[in-house]
Amino acid sequence: MTLDARWGADGGPQSDKTETVASRILVVEDDERVRASVRLALEDEGYEVIETATAEEALAAFERRALPHLVLIDLMLPGMDGFECCRAIRRVSTVPIIIVTARTDTHDVVAGLEAGADDYVTKPFVAKELGARIRALLRRARAVPGQPTQAINVGDLELEPEAGVVRRGGQEIHLTRTEFLLLCELASNPGRVLSREQLLERVWGYDYFGDNRLVDVHIRRLRTKVEPDPTNPNHVLTVRGLGYKLQAG
Amino acid sequence: MSSVPGSPPARRRRRLGLRSRVTAAFTVLALGLSVIMALATYTVTRSSVVHSEEAAARRQTFSNAYFLRGALRNNHNQQLPELLSTLGTSGTASSVLSYRGQWYASSLAVGRDALPDTFVDEVLRGHAAQQIFTFSGHPELAVGVPIAGLDAYYFEVFDLGSLDHTLSILALVLAAAAAATTVLGALAGRWASRRALMPLRETARVATDITEGRLETRLEAGGDVDLAPLATSFNSMVDALQARIQRDARFASDVAHELRTPLTTLSTTLGVLEARRHELSPRGQQALELLGAEIRQFERLVQDLLEISRYDAGVIEQSLEPLQFSELVAHAMAVEADDQVPLVVEPAAASVQVLGDKRRLERVVANLIGNARDHGGGAVEVRVQRHDARVRLLVDDAGPGIPAEDRTRVFERFSRGPLARRRLGTEGVGLGLSLVAEHVALHRGQVWVEERPGGGARFVVELPVSREGGPPVEEGDATGWDRKGRDEVTASR
Numbered sequence: 001m002t003l004d005a006r007w008g009a010d011g012g013p014q015s016d017k018t019e020t021v022a023s024r025i026l027v028v029e030d031d032e033r034v035r036a037s038v039r040l041a042l043e044d045e046g047y048e049v050i051e052t053a054t055a056e057e058a059l060a061a062f063e064r065r066a067l068p069h070l071v072l073i074d075l076m077l078p079g080m081d082g083f084e085c086c087r088a089i090r091r092v093s094t095v096p097i098i099i100v101t102a103r104t105d106t107h108d109v110v111a112g113l114e115a116g117a118d119d120y121v122t123k124p125f126v127a128k129e130l131g132a133r134i135r136a137l138l139r140r141a142r143a144v145p146g147q148p149t150q151a152i153n154v155g156d157l158e159l160e161p162e163a164g165v166v167r168r169g170g171q172e173i174h175l176t177r178t179e180f181l182l183l184c185e186l187a188s189n190p191g192r193v194l195s196r197e198q199l200l201e202r203v204w205g206y207d208y209f210g211d212n213r214l215v216d217v218h219i220r221r222l223r224t225k226v227e228p229d230p231t232n233p234n235h236v237l238t239v240r241g242l243g244y245k246l247q248a249g
Numbered sequence: 250m251s252s253v254p255g256s257p258p259a260r261r262r263r264r265l266g267l268r269s270r271v272t273a274a275f276t277v278l279a280l281g282l283s284v285i286m287a288l289a290t291y292t293v294t295r296s297s298v299v300h301s302e303e304a305a306a307r308r309q310t311f312s313n314a315y316f317l318r319g320a321l322r323n324n325h326n327q328q329l330p331e332l333l334s335t336l337g338t339s340g341t342a343s344s345v346l347s348y349r350g351q352w353y354a355s356s357l358a359v360g361r362d363a364l365p366d367t368f369v370d371e372v373l374r375g376h377a378a379q380q381i382f383t384f385s386g387h388p389e390l391a392v393g394v395p396i397a398g399l400d401a402y403y404f405e406v407f408d409l410g411s412l413d414h415t416l417s418i419l420a421l422v423l424a425a426a427a428a429a430t431t432v433l434g435a436l437a438g439r440w441a442s443r444r445a446l447m448p449l450r451e452t453a454r455v456a457t458d459i460t461e462g463r464l465e466t467r468l469e470a471g472g473d474v475d476l477a478p479l480a481t482s483f484n485s486m487v488d489a490l491q492a493r494i495q496r497d498a499r500f501a502s503d504v505a506h507e508l509r510t511p512l513t514t515l516s517t518t519l520g521v522l523e524a525r526r527h528e529l530s531p532r533g534q535q536a537l538e539l540l541g542a543e544i545r546q547f548e549r550l551v552q553d554l555l556e557i558s559r560y561d562a563g564v565i566e567q568s569l570e571p572l573q574f575s576e577l578v579a580h581a582m583a584v585e586a587d588d589q590v591p592l593v594v595e596p597a598a599a600s601v602q603v604l605g606d607k608r609r610l611e612r613v614v615a616n617l618i619g620n621a622r623d624h625g626g627g628a629v630e631v632r633v634q635r636h637d638a639r640v641r642l643l644v645d646d647a648g649p650g651i652p653a654e655d656r657t658r659v660f661e662r663f664s665r666g667p668l669a670r671r672r673l674g675t676e677g678v679g680l681g682l683s684l685v686a687e688h689v690a691l692h693r694g695q696v697w698v699e700e701r702p703g704g705g706a707r708f709v710v711e712l713p714v715s716r717e718g719g720p721p722v723e724e725g726d727a728t729g730w731d732r733k734g735r736d737e738v739t740a741s742r
Contacts, residue, residue, distance in 0.1 A: 031510050037517035044524055076506065102506040106568055124512035124548060127520035211607075212570050 022048040026068035028058040041127040055085035074100045083115040090116035094177045096137040113217040118178045136205035152187045155248035179222045186246035195243035271442035279434020283427035310392040314403040318396045329353040341408040348401045448476045464491045501558045553680040567606045575633045581614035590628045597635040604715040609688045616681035621646035642710040645701045660686040
């Protein structure tokens, strides 16, 4: 897939008034009325909305190359559930995913994030809050990551921020957008501890809305990809009570 | 619940525990047995030793008397004291002789005066006799024999001091043995009761685990044959309990889903309508306003209800994180308060952090402000202040205040009494405040209501401070958090 190429290319309706192409949002929700209301709200904000009632349809939308810029997935779906849908999308794309859950259980949220979602909202959500999260994720997807444009080397890790490529020992690693930005953020401050709040602000673009769990789960996912032994990390280190830091290992 | 003030815990009368009682019983038993054994041993030993001593004394006295009889018959002129001193007496014995009314003694210390009168009279009447008596602080044994055919009476006095000494050493040893036995008995009792109560302690530990949410914990059934029924029935009780909790949790979760889905449509559509408010006629706008207020109220009620049902089902999972309290209050107010309620953060409380669940603490603030708005004529001031190791949130309202007798009842569910009287708006039953109480208790805090200086009610939430500003507190790393989260969830399912 060549979605990575879009990162710098697409514009959203909010930040760039001259942009004419509206961001496309794929809404995967089995409840017809919720879907319709979300469509109304998002269209009012200027997005183009594609609706699907099942995960299978959503994946078909990816095959048709009507590629969305962001996906909103309800976790409780008939047939293939939201978690599986997330994983299936992640196999082919790094598109930002927001999961929607009707439960406030920690379990669902974490499982959804583990499945590859970038963020979550709980029902009943306030349209304004959902809008803010969507804008933050889209803005981030457009922005050129980090300040340093030259390659960064940390230990056996090699980052090319502009190309969106990470290699470990010469081998390319496939990271999601969020994981990549997390790594870039940590890598541009080598050896410095970044708090969860700082990471939420810089990677997700949230000031208060963010949930520290977002950081924790994504750090864990990042470790499974960049660490030889994720249970005993030597690159992405937890500094107890403070946050995270990257070291050469 | 710690949120209801003014109810000191009833003092329980302390009774001796089972272990202490078993130990005490063992101790008393050991003490009794060892004392009886010691007394018996002492008595038997003492009488047998004394008897043999007396027999020896009698034999010696009789043989000396026999020797004296011969000596006195053959030689009347012999110096009697010298004669007495030649008698074969054991080291500690002294001889006393009455011959023709005269008294003679082998030792200066022991003479006629040493002997008890009744005893002497008995011998002088012609009977052999013996008596134990005390002379100048020493136990003595005297044996007296009339010498046949002569007007002579021979006495021998034995010092029993060494015997007495031996016996007192024996008594001491026996007492020490009794004491040691008692201590051993106490230890044995302690050990036995500990051993016997071990399964109970194990049961208690498991019960505590289960109470704390680790519902998977079970007693080991394969152990002592006598205790197997206890373990089995305990485990099946926990099985039933777990099934029930899971059913409740599933029900709450299903209900939550069923309620939240339409609410999502409602609130999202409301948002769309409100964004297009200007397209509506004035009457349409009025209707929208009513609709909006009611939907928000309904949404709040459903959220509270679901939250309360989670407490009831025992499925509480917390994600604790360090939160700057004043910031949290400000944020919750910005979301909740449509009118402008002044927030005063006292300087000492500005950077104070609490370890809390963000969502629940925001709910606390929102519900208190909502309560003030719905029942107290609106909040007039929200204040954050520091009290030693605690931080306080004060929400003052402009209502008539709450009578002292209703001040704990307002935190009960649907407590209509006091609230009904205070009702100013059209909305609200008292779920909000009871949820405040539950949330605050979950954070090991307290909530109460008091009179605001100048009238009105003042709701006070007090939470423990986790740390003074600066870097956030220990909260575990990502994996640690998740493990905890998962445990809680597995426990609740």
